[in-house]
Amino acid sequence: MQNLQLAAIFREMADLLEVKGESVYKIRAYRRAAEQLEQLPEELGEVVRSGEIDRVPGFGKALAAKAREFVATGQVADHQALLSEYPAEVRELLRVPGVGPKLADRLFREAGVASLEALEAAAREGRLRGLRGFGPRAEERILAGIEALRRQEGRRGIGEVLPQARWLAAQLEALPQVERVAIAGSLRRWKEEVKDADLVVASGDAEGLVAALRERGLAQEVGGGTARVPLVLPTGLKVDLRVVAPIHFASALHHFTGSKEHHLLLRERARRLGLSISEYGIAQGDGPPESVASEEALYQRLGLAWIPPELREGQEELELAEQGALPRLVTLEDLRGDLHIHTDWSDGRASLEAMVEAARARGYAYVAICDHSPAVRVAGGLEPDRLLAQVERIRRLNQELDGFQVLVGTEVDILADGQLDYPDELLAQLDFVVASIHSHMSQDPETLLERYRKALASPWVDCIGHPTGRLLGRREAMAVPVEALVELAAERGVALEINASPERLDLDSRWARLAARAGVPLAINTDAHHPDHLAFAEYGVGVARRAGLTADQVINAWPPERLLAWIRSRRDRARRR
């Protein structure tokens, strides 16, 4: 876990250096190094000892020295020095929408504001008004920003938590005291945001296990008991470890998977059958709990088919399970391709060829290259002639590929007035068109809907990308009325995207469910900017499963012939309108 500790230090340093006004390139270097550390498969200590640290990309003389210093002493002197200039809490200010590094610096120096709490108090008491460029409106804006932040406080995206939970599970599995480990809780139900990670561990030696955890330094904090062992990982993630006897593993896993609402319905049902459910098993009448061998067995005792965790939300899952009518949820293995990925022709970090190769390596049959259009300047959007050159290149590439198809596509920007950033004549030459909003996201609901309506007037738009524009924990969804957008998509026969990037997950499962019910096909796309990002597909599948989707409702779970036929026929219909 040293890797993640140093990464956290580098990230904190980057934030504080930014407040301090350091060179953006220096700051970027720290962040890049942190990113490398987070992905480094080897233990940092090993990498340093073997002298390989200098060869890790992003580590030059200075950062390699800091890595060595950290491994040797457990801290970084420059980090400590920075902390004597700025309290670490100053970082909190950066999370407030509307507060960047420059403003954070001034708030700290000129108003003595060093934490979120202090900022809120100062804004409430009107103490910010003295600052240059600050009026009552700015204070209101800041208070609104803090409130938005509070609403999501304590929640973390699944993309951040799941890898850590898996890492910990693997570490636990390697311990001799541990028989089985499973991730439970909302994480197992693939909730998009979670407070903590719940793990269930089967062990015949709970005391030994807790001792081993302490000894290995697997966690900063280890709570007192053995049945419930709360941990805090070095990253700050809270983990609730439940240690149970092996015979109780299945019922405990079920118990700690939840949800509360699902259990409520399940227990009502059990009661009617003269049974009662606990984390130790199923009891008949007043009898002792009998352990169950598996979750399947547990549901079977209640006359139900096994219910996938993603559907355990206390809605209609019990009725469906009773009737044997649960949907066969889409799986990661069902996906045949990815219909929204970027390359270094715009803001992707890998070449067209590398992205295609990565998609083939995943066993896909097709992929759609959807780089940005010119309006997204910061992303290096493709001017029409560049797009045409890319089309040319992809057509040639396809001739060399066997059993794999690269679709020429675009993520065309929907401009503020609903116009598309490319003319129809150009879009007509592409195999697949994703249209997305990237700017003017604070328009009112009617304007946003009109904007989508106008964009969908083009017969060439096949899919709406990240329809609400939300960024988990960072930016609220646009005010677009999603029900109306779903209706619009149904009417036009256009697919809606489940953007699987863990920072988006947009549509979310609630909206995806609504869309599917309205007959709108969904596309689980990763929006990959790097070959590794193709793996984000699992998060999109998680959202889709929570939405109750089958493979039939997901266009990129279709074989290429069906997908292409769908695109053709929907474009034909659209042009006849």
Add this chain to the structure above:
DNA sequence: GCCGTTTTCGGCCCGACTGTTTTCAGTCG
């Protein structure tokens, strides 16, 4: 800060728009 190299330092993803503070930080990906 790193990187690649013209081995010593310049380049590193540029810029338009927004809101409101009337000059610029923050926002977009």
